Amino acid sequence: MHVSLQKVECLICHFQISRVNFNRHKANCDGLGPQTKRERKYKRKSFVKMFTPEFCKTVQEYYDNGNTVAQVLKNFNFNCRAWNKAVKLNLLKSRDRVVTQKNNILKLTLEERKKRFSRKQELWHKPKGGYRPNAGHSQKFYVTDSYNNNVCLQSSYEKICSDILNELKIKWIRPKALIYNNKKYFPDFYLTDYNVYLDPKNDFLYNKDLEKINNVIKENKVKIFILKKENLNKEFILSLCNSKEEYPIDNRNT
Secondary structure, rough: OOOOOOEEEOOOOOOOOOOOHHHHHHHHOOOOOOHHHHHHHHHHHHHHHOOOHHHHHHHHHEEEEEEEHHHHHHHHHHOOHHHHHHHHOOOOOHHHHHHHHHHHHHHHHHHHHHHHHHOOOOOOOOOOOOOOOOOOOOEEEEEEEEOOOEEEOOOOOHHHHEEEEEEEHHHHEOOEEEEEEEEEEOOOOEEOOOOOEEOOHHHHHHHHHHHHHHHHHHHHEEEEEOOOHHOOOOOHHHHHOOOOOOOOOOOOOO
């Protein structure tokens, strides 16, 4: 046993132990050395033993064949920390991220590429415009049309008009949009037996949308009648159904 002023070498494990802790270490020494130094020595020794030139060459060839780092770690049974250390010591060479992405794309079939890169971009906001059944703050009336389809009426004028049409036994539906100037216009009622569109409106909306509806009529060549409050009666609606005008520009109060 060699004794120095600061540390003492243990003849069992050959570690340098401080003189203060030497007696306690000697009583419990198992030949492996202190716990902290034992772990460091084990890790350093296992890495050096594992990453030999032959082993690194085999790993590099497997990695250069297009395999990912995860596949290398799983196949050769070592962790990511050892991989990073080997790259840092120039024992292994890693690919650039761009090259890795290109290799992954080349592995995909043509159909998989279409599914992955041809997806339409999803809107982060709701699409603007168009007819929405439950939109607005007005009172809603839920009824069924003449073909047993559920319909949401968005004003009391529309409810009165639907009641009149049902009493007259005139078949009606909620129509699809009519296109004008690359925009969409949604009439409120379409009378299937008469090829007539009805759109009940108050005085403010009547004056506001009159020019728009006239453009819709000219481009689509359809019959659209705007119904104001005084026009919501059976006689007037029947007169519109029996009207022989081809493409009226406005509903006549006469």
